[in-house]
Amino acid sequence: MAILEVNNVHLSFGGLQVLHDVSFSVNSGEIYAIIGPNGAGKTSILNCLGGFYHQQKGQIDFNGIDISHLTPDRRASLGLARTFQNIALFRGMTVLDNIKLGSHAHLKTGLLDAALYWGRAHREEMELREEIEKDIIDFLEIEHIRKQPVSTLAYGLQKRVELARALAMQPKILLMDEPVAGMNAEETEDMVRFILDIQEERDLTIIIIEHDMRMIMDISDRIMVLNFGQKIAEGNPQEVQQHPEVLKAYLGTDKRGQS
Amino acid sequence: MRIGDFKESYATDEAVFTTSTSRFWLGVLFLILALFPFMVGDYLLYMANITGIAIVAALGLNILTGAAGQISLGHAAFVGIGAYTSAILSNRFGMPFLICLPLAGLASAFFGVLVGAPSMRMKGLYLCITTLAAQVIFEFFFVHWESLTGGIRGLNIAPAKIFGLNIGTEFGFYWVTLTVVIIAATVSRNIFRTRVGRAFIAIRDRDISAELMGINLFRYKLYAFAVSSFLAGIAGCLWVNHLKSITPEHFPLHESIRFLAMIIVGGLGNILGAIYGAIFMTLIPEILQAILKFFEEIFPQAMSFLFPLQTVVFGFLIVVFLVFEPHGLAEMWVRVKSYFRLWPFKH
Known part of the structure; x- marks a missing residue:
């Protein structure tokens, strides 16, 4: 089909x-x-x-x-998710934040929820973190670099993080x-x-x-x-x-x- | 990483203050801030208040320029809108301070979104010029819409009260400023723990791939403008209630550049950086004054150089930080901390 x-x-x-x-x-x-x-x-x-x-x-x-x-x-x-020929990660963010960003379209936190944080936004962020850890970080074997800024990573790893981010887009x-x-x-x-x-x-x-x-x-x-x-x-x-x-x-x- | 710093859930890993040491020092800081007004005189309290107001404004600009990457040369005008809104509301309608405060923020946010609307089609230098235009236009309104703003003579307002308590004194106002600064810093930090803040940074770092990640660029740029000018408006409301008068001269382009200098010196996109930068930039004129006073015995006219010297020093600092410390004071502080973590051992 x-x-x-x-x-x-x-x-x-x-x-x-x-x-x-x-x-x-x-x-x-x-x-x-x-x-x-x-x-x-x-x-x-x-x-x-x-x-x-x-x-x-x-x-x-x-x-x-x-x-x-x-x-x-x-x-x-x-x-539709995409990885790029020349790595297009967000260099100022950590690996974890880059991957979380992939889920952007599936999250619901609005500006007000974000400003208050405790409550809905917090719950959503924690669910997201658990999902990403289980389904993506574990799967692609990048546990050791999750807190590192992407600009410090080797080329091959950056490509893998980019794949991780695309997967987070579900x-x-x-x-x-x-x-x-x-x-x-x-x-x-x-x-x-x-x-x-x-x-x-x-x-x-x-x-x-x-x-x-x-x-x-x-x-x-x-x-x-x-x-x-x-x-x-x-x-x-x-x-x-x-x-x-x-x-x-x-x-x-x-x-x-x-x- | 510290030894013995184990985490058992993702929630503790995502907390802002992760170690008991950092929570302890945060408590010490709050204690000092609470005792401060009982130990010092009016002059230092005045300094603390204008620093606090600058911090709120700088936190706002930090979200727009530091995090979302949209350079604004009109931040002082948004502070001005908040100040005028607050003054007009309390003079004409007798509204209490606690109602003026959010309304000033909202008014400023409204105009912020209006000025931010061209960001759909423009970025970089072109958007920068748009915000410059906004600065000039709003300044023009402040001066010439005399029936509303009082023209160049400006407006005076009565000392504000909260639940009947007079906050017109430096001592009373200190508590207001402190509360607002803490709330503003918390809100800023919160935004960057969620998808909204991540979207801002994504737009700064690579707007094209941000869009391909499913981020609606226009909406998030407007969000950034709204939050940024909301905080500017809050700062403006504090400003006018602190000085109890405003004139258009308080919000010139020079002031916008000073806010930019704060976040550059402090560290772009860093919340602590905005705070350090605001403190540093507010204290510099005082330090300069002290130095010139010292030289007054040798050069009797030294004091007349104060104002031009300030401008030179501001410009010099921006250049020096951009070249040598692009991540600003915040990054320097991190380096100092990590040096002393193992001090006096080398590794």
Whole structure:
């Protein structure tokens, strides 16, 4: 069953056509990968899904609802969470506060409750803390750094905290922009293990952009290939690997060596 | 981390004063504050009162500029709105102090939200200029709406009373200021223990990803403006009831910059920082005066340099803190504490 449907999306900035007639649909519970050479428009798709860019034409349906015109914060509260290519944590806060911030849309404390604190706000904060400790901090093995400011952490850990924050949003779809870029083999393995565990245990749909082909081919259920803003192939890892257009896009030549 | 500091529930881990040592020193501080007015004369009480008023205003600006990252050059105008609201309400309608206080805050918060509305489309320098415009516009109103504000002659008000008790004296007013400062600091701290305060900091640190986290940027920026100018209005009400008169000259741009200096010197986004900064900046003119008095024997005109020297010293302090201590006095205090925790042993 499709949880996300993207139909004929066009996106351009001035004269620059970034996405041209891109359509795809993502099934509930699968890991869907988007790959392509640099500048193919992968991150732009995520930005369209998240609501940071607005496509000129086309429609995005999430769970059967058209979300094309919703603001980013509305889409987040519907269940779209995102991790970023260049870590976008809040550097001035501790790990714990960053994760708590992910739950923002699910909390109810208003300005007055916050000012009084004791009572409703306190109760909510304590429930939140317990939930986060149990479901996220334990799960991602970051107990030892929960009180540290994120700016002091190593790169791999920051990526993991970003994943934690996205999980705190209780998403239905997790959008991951290059989750293992710049990581060493061990950190990559850890991250892949977490991604697979998340998909399995939480019944989440994951859309992932990544340049690490070995990892993509290992974990994705289906892959879409973009080149110059156009979708050139879609299918399971084996199909995509043998697709002539894909080989052409990545190697600049087809199978027989002709240009 | 301290040895023997075990926590058995998340609630104790999230408490503000986690150790018995810090609770003990907090008690000592309250005791000193309670005994203070019985031990000193009117002049020091006057100093304590204007410091307290500055602390309330600085706590407000700290939420808007320090935590939510929206620079405001109009904070003095919001203090002014609170002061005028309070004076007008008590002069014309004979309202008691305890009713004027929240109303002054609300009036100021209302105008704060109005001035904050352009923050939907503008940020950084542009928003800064908008608040500067607000400062100039409100100052203009203070001077020229003579039927309401009394023009450049300003307004005088009668000494305030709470339940028949006269708080017009320095001694009486001290207790009012102290109570309001404690409440204002507690409320500020509370806000940062919940999702509202976290949203403010998120907007400062990275507004784009804050929005993708589900934070409605516009609403939370307005919240920040509202809380900040509410506290400014409260400070204004205290101000006018303390001095018992106001003129437009009390709330110039220079005063707005002084509030900014307080939170920069104290430590941006830090509640204790706002308090340290307000104390420090209120005491500096006094220290300068003492120094100049000392030199008066050698240079008879030394005192005439007091005012220009103040401006120079303020500017100098802002630059020095921005360059060498961007986290302000609060951070310095943390360093001093952690040094003496193990003193005299090195590690």
